[in-house]
Amino acid sequence: MSSLSRFFDELLPVVQSDLRAVLAPPANTPVLFYRMLHYHMEWVDQDGQPVEIAGGKRIRPMLCLLVCRAVCGDHAPARPAAAAIELIHNFSLLHDDIEDRSPLRRNRPTVWHIWGEQQAINAGDALFALAHLAIPRLADGNVDGALLARILEIVDETCVELTRGQHLDILFETSNEVTAEDYLSMIGSKTAALLAASAHLGALAGGADETAQSRYRAFGENMGLAFQILDDVLDIWGDPTLTGKRAANDIYQRKQTLPVLYAMQQNPELRDLYARQVPFDDQTVGRVIDLLNDAKARQYAEELARRYSDHTIAHLTAARPSGDAGEALFEMIDRLLHRER
Amino acid sequence: MSSLSRFFDELLPVVQSDLRAVLAPPANTPVLFYRMLHYHMEWVDQDGQPVEIAGGKRIRPMLCLLVCRAVCGDHAPARPAAAAIELIHNFSLLHDDIEDRSPLRRNRPTVWHIWGEQQAINAGDALFALAHLAIPRLADGNVDGALLARILEIVDETCVELTRGQHLDILFETSNEVTAEDYLSMIGSKTAALLAASAHLGALAGGADETAQSRYRAFGENMGLAFQILDDVLDIWGDPTLTGKRAANDIYQRKQTLPVLYAMQQNPELRDLYARQVPFDDQTVGRVIDLLNDAKARQYAEELARRYSDHTIAHLTAARPSGDAGEALFEMIDRLLHRER
Numbered sequence: 312m313s314s315l316s317r318f319f320d321e322l323l324p325v326v327q328s329d330l331r332a333v334l335a336p337p338a339n340t341p342v343l344f345y346r347m348l349h350y351h352m353e354w355v356d357q358d359g360q361p362v363e364i365a366g367g368k369r370i371r372p373m374l375c376l377l378v379c380r381a382v383c384g385d386h387a388p389a390r391p392a393a394a395a396i397e398l399i400h401n402f403s404l405l406h407d408d409i410e411d412r413s414p415l416r417r418n419r420p421t422v423w424h425i426w427g428e429q430q431a432i433n434a435g436d437a438l439f440a441l442a443h444l445a446i447p448r449l450a451d452g453n454v455d456g457a458l459l460a461r462i463l464e465i466v467d468e469t470c471v472e473l474t475r476g477q478h479l480d481i482l483f484e485t486s487n488e489v490t491a492e493d494y495l496s497m498i499g500s501k502t503a504a505l506l507a508a509s510a511h512l513g514a515l516a517g518g519a520d521e522t523a524q525s526r527y528r529a530f531g532e533n534m535g536l537a538f539q540i541l542d543d544v545l546d547i548w549g550d551p552t553l554t555g556k557r558a559a560n561d562i563y564q565r566k567q568t569l570p571v572l573y574a575m576q577q578n579p580e581l582r583d584l585y586a587r588q589v590p591f592d593d594q595t596v597g598r599v600i601d602l603l604n605d606a607k608a609r610q611y612a613e614e615l616a617r618r619y620s621d622h623t624i625a626h627l628t629a630a631r632p633s634g635d636a637g638e639a640l641f642e643m644i645d646r647l648l649h650r651e652r
Numbered sequence: 653m654s655s656l657s658r659f660f661d662e663l664l665p666v667v668q669s670d671l672r673a674v675l676a677p678p679a680n681t682p683v684l685f686y687r688m689l690h691y692h693m694e695w696v697d698q699d700g701q702p703v704e705i706a707g708g709k710r711i712r713p714m715l716c717l718l719v720c721r722a723v724c725g726d727h728a729p730a731r732p733a734a735a736a737i738e739l740i741h742n743f744s745l746l747h748d749d750i751e752d753r754s755p756l757r758r759n760r761p762t763v764w765h766i767w768g769e770q771q772a773i774n775a776g777d778a779l780f781a782l783a784h785l786a787i788p789r790l791a792d793g794n795v796d797g798a799l800l801a802r803i804l805e806i807v808d809e810t811c812v813e814l815t816r817g818q819h820l821d822i823l824f825e826t827s828n829e830v831t832a833e834d835y836l837s838m839i840g841s842k843t844a845a846l847l848a849a850s851a852h853l854g855a856l857a858g859g860a861d862e863t864a865q866s867r868y869r870a871f872g873e874n875m876g877l878a879f880q881i882l883d884d885v886l887d888i889w890g891d892p893t894l895t896g897k898r899a900a901n902d903i904y905q906r907k908q909t910l911p912v913l914y915a916m917q918q919n920p921e922l923r924d925l926y927a928r929q930v931p932f933d934d935q936t937v938g939r940v941i942d943l944l945n946d947a948k949a950r951q952y953a954e955e956l957a958r959r960y961s962d963h964t965i966a967h968l969t970a971a972r973p974s975g976d977a978g979e980a981l982f983e984m985i986d987r988l989l990h991r992e993r
Contacts, residue, residue: 344819410770429751432773433818439780440811447805456798463804464788470781477774478685
């Protein structure tokens, strides 16, 4: 069994119990108020009955705990930050589902789809506030107040980044002038910032010095960039039976991901197709993929992802993570970025 | 000139400059991202041009600063908390406007009405995160980290209260079983919690002991309850030329405020009117007001407000606020609760 798998087995229950402690309903709470949150976290069904489903992958809190352990030999100091990060991630998904009008998340109806948009916006806001409360609620009474305040500052700077990324993503939906650089700026905020913060907070909580904190942060950020680019590649060229989504879903949705933006620079036909304000049918999607292949867009994106992936490894190596947790972090890179070492 | 007016003249520019400092766009920011926030704060028009309008009343940050000054003779220690509270208030208005489908706020089109709902939800989230960042960004480097962490904890507990209140308010729109007690629980969370926190945070930042903090908190909470009840009374029986809203706006919107809930307990005809799922015309609104008058609903609500108002004064008196700022706090009660002393 790999180090990473062992750590998942050990730490996932820790994360889950921390998340449940933060979201425990106090006395005198309207029943539905917390039920919407517990449903979104995949703990209950819409009637409030417990469900047994796999739940999210919890990559971000795991990253946070592993970095902390690789820094100081113990994951415990990072538990408040790890829970906060996971709840922030879930808050952003709840609001993204409303903004994107997604009826389903992981094969279940979304919160807004069940309880309406008014309640869903408000439930997301509640989850946002509760994510912050994870820090004082899970912190040991001995933790230095200045450290708690610094953790919260990083959490909120990250939230501003997330909303910056979402702002750009929404703008790009109706723009014909998006560049590959714009796209990288968008995913830097929308995807990479939270992974950067997860690693950064783990290092901070573990007592790493500023230099090591920066290295862990850069490791998380580059891993996030590489991961998102590879995810976009997989959407188009991956095996639907492995990805769990219909093939080329992003293209059906006319998302301007990196391969598309790269190919557009060379091919006016592709630009024209995306400029048309009509849904893409199967034939158009097929044509788009042909044009992407002609432009070698897959090779371009994979090469860029490889570069971020190399940076990821270089930053983690420079940070000198120790012990089994360090080993597990390298494994996490392999797992997330489909690399063989 | 009253103490309160002098303090408003002195402190409003302080609050404004703090708010602008927290919402200053960093380099490399998409222009529209902060413009939506500055528009909502009433600093610019929708093209980003500065506007000269009165702006919000900033009651909450003023309350926070005045309490701090009444505790320790200086308002400065409460500046970060005062800015955070005002930004939280504005964040909640931004999302409320979406949830309530309000096209106008203070005679200007709302953010969602101009830039669409996707961007507006996201802009509110950004404002929420930035409200938190007011604390570290405005705090003097000398401030104790434990104090910052405690301030943030109170801010987030208050946000959970706000969302609890909004949750109930949304539920009540479609319920025929709301009681006066439910209504008081709702406004306790939706209106009073933020005023309670404003006074509490001012006392905490000023170095008040736990007992004094509780008294200031209870003062703010009771003032919030009395204020909301009187606001609901004014909506129905106030002079539209003074309130600035059309008379009986809440009744046209079929809101179940305290006078309505009280009268419903006695009058089946009123219950039936509110059970019908049709908009109220002028004639129905007139009939509703007649029934409220028959039930002496105004007297009931004013008597309850008077009781909360008495508590407000008692708690503030027990807190022993000192100097001109203390005087100004008593004036604030008079002003907000229309009392003559």
